[in-house]
Amino acid sequence: MGSNRTVGIAMDYSPSSKSALKWTVDNLVDGGDRIILIHVQSGKSDHAQKKLWEETGSPLIPLEEFKEMNLSRQYGLTPDAEVLDVLDTVSRTKGVKVVSKIYWGDPRDKICDAVEDLKVDSLVLGSRGLGVIKRVLLGSVSNYVVTNATCPVTVVKGAVMSKP
Template identity: 70%
Template sequence: MAAASNRTIGIGIDYSPTSKSAVRWTIENLACAGDRVVLIHVLSKSDSNIQKQLWKEKGSPLIPLEEFKELNLSVQYGITPDGEVLDILQSASKTKQVKVLAKIYWGDPREKLCEAVEDLKLDSLVVGSRGMGTIKRVLLGSVSNYVLTNATCPVTVVKSIV
């Protein structure tokens, strides 16, 4: 086992297959004992709930994994964590001694992921790639391309294997 570390690793997640691959890849290849792994959710600007009004500028407080697994999270923030992702993170928390947290932002995922790098003082950020074709990427913009270009920490883009 690798020596204890104290890095903060962010993972952009929306529970798509590629973001799940990013979680798996991070736990298998990057996370070491003592690291903090922060799941970063970015919800749409149009999502409205009490929590958004309280935390819309800087995002939610950090949410520990134990609280993140609770059912009232979907009511509080409008997200429903994926059971498979929670199992992977729970296992990593125990076997690799990593601390798992979550943070929720509201707005444009490209901008908010880059803001999270500064806000959370990330040592590394991992995102999934949806694999859009060139035309869609030009028209819609690619979150992973934007983050690669603008984030102030190393960024790993994980492709989903189909």
């Protein structure tokens, strides 16, 4: 894909989304690239920021600001220490710029909206590994996004081991 790419990663801090992040860092991004973590909060959330940014999503949040603890109060989001460590490491060692953006609503729609809004070159997301019955009843975010996103989508299944 070349350098200076923008790679979106759908992040909900589940094991599968952490695997998607690790896979992206190990296999996809390089110096000059940008990672945008895409968070989708429940539409039922009542934070003041939701009322302000519900239609467009939050402003882009740089990694330095994202690491601050007031993020949970401001956006109702608590960053995971393991995720922050991976992001900090890729930022320092590979020179990858890392930002986050928070949306509110249905993850299927909002992830596809983010692809359009942020002009990502590629999107990576984890798969919860639902069985056929649960996938039919609950719907699969990854299936929906693969079908409807306007960029290439990589779905990472299961745990991904880091390179030695």
